[in-house]
Amino acid sequence: MKPTHRVPPRLLGAALCACAAALAGCTGGNVSGNVNVVVPPPPEVTGTLLKVTELGAPLAAPDARQLLLQLPEVAALPQAQRDALAAEVQFGVRGFAFEYTTKGPNGEPRKASALAMLPVSPTGAVATVAYMHGTSTKRSEIPSAGQFDESQEPALLFAARGRLVVAPDYLGLGTSDLSYHPYLHRDTLAASGRDALIAAAELAKQKALALNGDLFVMGYSEGGFAAGALQRRLAQAPINALALRGTMSIAGPLDLSKAVDLALSTDPATGRASGRSVYSAFTIWAYQRVYGNLYSQATEVFNPPYAGQLDALFDGTRAADTIAAALPASPRQLLTQGALAATLNGSNSIAARIRENDVIDLNPAASMVSCHGTDDDTVPFASTTSARSRLAARGFTLTVIELTGKDHVSAYVPCMLEAVQRFR
Numbered sequence: 232m233k234p235t236h237r238v239p240p241r242l243l244g245a246a247l248c249a250c251a252a253a254l255a256g257c258t259g260g261n262v263s264g265n266v267n268v269v270v271p272p273p274p275e276v277t278g279t280l281l282k283v284t285e286l287g288a289p290l291a292a293p294d295a296r297q298l299l300l301q302l303p304e305v306a307a308l309p310q311a312q313r314d315a316l317a318a319e320v321q322f323g324v325r326g327f328a329f330e331y332t333t334k335g336p337n338g339e340p341r342k343a344s345a346l347a348m349l350p351v352s353p354t355g356a357v358a359t360v361a362y363m364h365g366t367s368t369k370r371s372e373i374p375s376a377g378q379f380d381e382s383q384e385p386a387l388l389f390a391a392r393g394r395l396v397v398a399p400d401y402l403g404l405g406t407s408d409l410s411y412h413p414y415l416h417r418d419t420l421a422a423s424g425r426d427a428l429i430a431a432a433e434l435a436k437q438k439a440l441a442l443n444g445d446l447f448v449m450g451y452s453e454g455g456f457a458a459g460a461l462q463r464r465l466a467q468a469p470i471n472a473l474a475l476r477g478t479m480s481i482a483g484p485l486d487l488s489k490a491v492d493l494a495l496s497t498d499p500a501t502g503r504a505s506g507r508s509v510y511s512a513f514t515i516w517a518y519q520r521v522y523g524n525l526y527s528q529a530t531e532v533f534n535p536p537y538a539g540q541l542d543a544l545f546d547g548t549r550a551a552d553t554i555a556a557a558l559p560a561s562p563r564q565l566l567t568q569g570a571l572a573a574t575l576n577g578s579n580s581i582a583a584r585i586r587e588n589d590v591i592d593l594n595p596a597a598s599m600v601s602c603h604g605t606d607d608d609t610v611p612f613a614s615t616t617s618a619r620s621r622l623a624a625r626g627f628t629l630t631v632i633e634l635t636g637k638d639h640v641s642a643y644v645p646c647m648l649e650a651v652q653r654f655r
Contacts, residue, residue, distance in 0.1 A: 277422070278429030279332045281342065283437070286326035286377045289351050295391040296320040298383070304644035316651070320391045323351035325438075328375035330406055331430035334422045336413050336521045344405035345427040346374035346382065346398040348390035349440050356443035359431070359473060360389045360654065361424055362398040363450030363457035366414070366510065368554055370547035373405045374398035381451065384647045389654070395435055395442060399427040401457075403547070411547070414510075414517035415487065417588040420457040421464035424448075432472060446473040447654040451643060452610065455483015455601075459590035466596035475597040477654060481646040482603050482610050482639050485629075486621060488585050490614035495575055498561040500608050507609065509555050511562035516541045518584045525580045532570040532581070591618055591629075600630045600653065602646035604637030 296317050299305055305313060327347045335341040350357060362385040367373055374382045375398075382398060390396045402419050403412030413419045428446070435442055448465075450458035462478040469475070484490035491514070494507045515532060519525045529538035537558060544554045559565050566574070573579035577586075599622075603615045612633075619629040632649055634642050 277332050277334055277340070278426035280430040280433045280437075281330040281332065283434055284328045286328060290324045290326075290386075292320060292323045292351075292391065295322075295324055295387055299387040299391070302384070302387075302644065304648075316388075316648075319651070320387065321350075322353055322391055322393055324386050324390045325349045325351055326377065326386075327434060327438075328377065329430060329434055331426055333402065333426040334419070335402060335409055336416060336419055341402060342406065342408045343402055343423050343427070344373070344375045344400045344407060345423075345431070346377075346396075346400070347431045347434055348382075348386045348396040348398070349435065349438060350390050350393045350395070353393045353440070356441035357393050357395055358443055358445035358447065358476075358654075359395045359397065359428065360385065361428055361446065361448045361450075361458075361461060362389075362396055363420070363424060363448070363454030363461065364398060364401075365450075365452035365454050366506070366513070366551065367401075367404055367412075368509070368513065368545060368547070368549060368551045370404050370412075372550065373400035375400050375405050384644065388647055388651050392651075395431065395440060397427050397431040399423045411520050411545070412517065413521050414513045415453060415456055415484075415588060416517065416521055417456075417460045417463070417590055420453075421460040424457060424461040425464050425468070425470065428470060428473060432470075442472065444472060444474050446470075446475045447477050447479075447650075448475065449479040449481065449650055449654070450483060451481040451646075452483060452639065455480035455610075456485065456487065456590060458483065459485045459599075462595050462597065462599065463590050463593055466593060469596075477598045477600070478595065479600045479602060479646070479650050479653065481601075481650075482607055482642055483601070484610045484614050485591055485601060486614045486618035487588055487590070488582075489617040490610055491582075491585055492575060493611040493613055495562055495566070495571060498563060506551060506555060508558040508560065508562045508565050509551050510609070512537070512541060512554075512558060512565060513545060514585075515581055516545055518581070522580075522584055525584065526570075530567075532566060534565060534567055537565055591622055594622070594625055594627045598630070599627075600632060600649075602632040602634065602642065602649050604634045604639065604642035606636055607639045607642065609639040 330344050333343045385396045403409045448458050458480050465475050526532045574581045601615045605612045622629045
């Protein structure tokens with residue numbers, strides 16, 4: 232789930248087309264004449280840059296600073312904190328959509344898309360920040376489209392401070408040639424992130440942006456899980472030119488099994504916003520597409536009338552709110568009693584595939600932080616404390632930033648501000 236409570240100011244007109252951080256209402260019609268096409272590589276090569284499109288004119292540093300200060304959560308900070316944040320915005324920002332090669336769920340060659348946000352004229356080599364975005368059920372609601380609300384903080388807090396920000400769209404979203412998004416599928420999320428970083432390094436080289444080799448990974452909601460998946464993958468297959476320095480998961484289900492157990496064993500809290508049915512249905516539906524053996528008929532898992540609606544609901548054209556309106560408030564009404572019981576006791580293919588997609592089954596290769604609101608009813612906070620306990624049992628410390636009273640949406644910006652302090 233992505234935060235939906237912020238609308239970027241429109242005070243800069245066409246200049247806002249420079250980065251996805253400030254693109255609400257921008258048509259992007261001025262990008263067609265600034266496209267670089269690279270000859271496609273052999274199909275077995277991944278992380279190769281295929282196509283680059285600049286998203287309008289650069290956003291100047293004073294304008295980026297003004298946008299940052301107008302974010303409601305920043306405007307509410309004490310004056311000294313606001314001044315300190317504003318002082319860190321030293322550079323303008325350029326936005327680029329790019330396409331690259333990666334691998335699909337079965338290891339097959341695939342095309343994916345992403346957004347790169349570059350600081351304008353930094354004074355030296357810069358660090359890289361991989362930003363993994365939250366759940367999107369609509370193919371067009373992704374960073375590289377240039378109209379994605381969730382990208383504004385990474386641009387203003389990191390690119391404008393002199394960082395290269397890389398935000399993958401994920402497979403099945405954006406201009407990917409996969410027909411569906413493999414939601415919460417560890418290996419494809421990790422591959423799309425790792426290969427986007429490799430391709431973005433080539434893009435930076437083409438734009439004469441020097442990288443200093445430091446890499447920070449962060450993500451929100453599904454992206455928090457994806458950040459864990461990417462850290463896991465980088466521990467197995469490092470990128471030679473980048474050294475991972477730290478990872479932050481914001482409201483992400485790092486312990487996926489525990490998060491699913493909590494989501495299915497209790498109903499959402501009365502009066503709190505929750506996407507549990509959307510995300511439960513999306514996970515099971517996507518895993519069926521990836522593995523093909525969770526059920527023979529959808530009616531084995533989903534109650535009517537939902538069993539016959541999922542292909543249409545998750546066809547990539549509908550936003551999460553639209554899907555939520557077609558599903559019950561609780562996944563306990565979405566799933567059949569048999570499927571619910573078997574998933575909770577770990578005896579069916581759904582539970583097995585969830586375990587298979589664990590992202591904390593290996594000790595992280597760098598420091599890892601989870602920032603999470605205690606009132607999160609979408610990804611329950613207890614899943615983060617479970618992840619901390621599991622890692623502690625293997626001798627690794629997961630640092631947990633506990634935001635009392637914050638929910639899935641309201642924790643986002645405070646956690647981003649925490650990331651500013653930690654990712655220096």
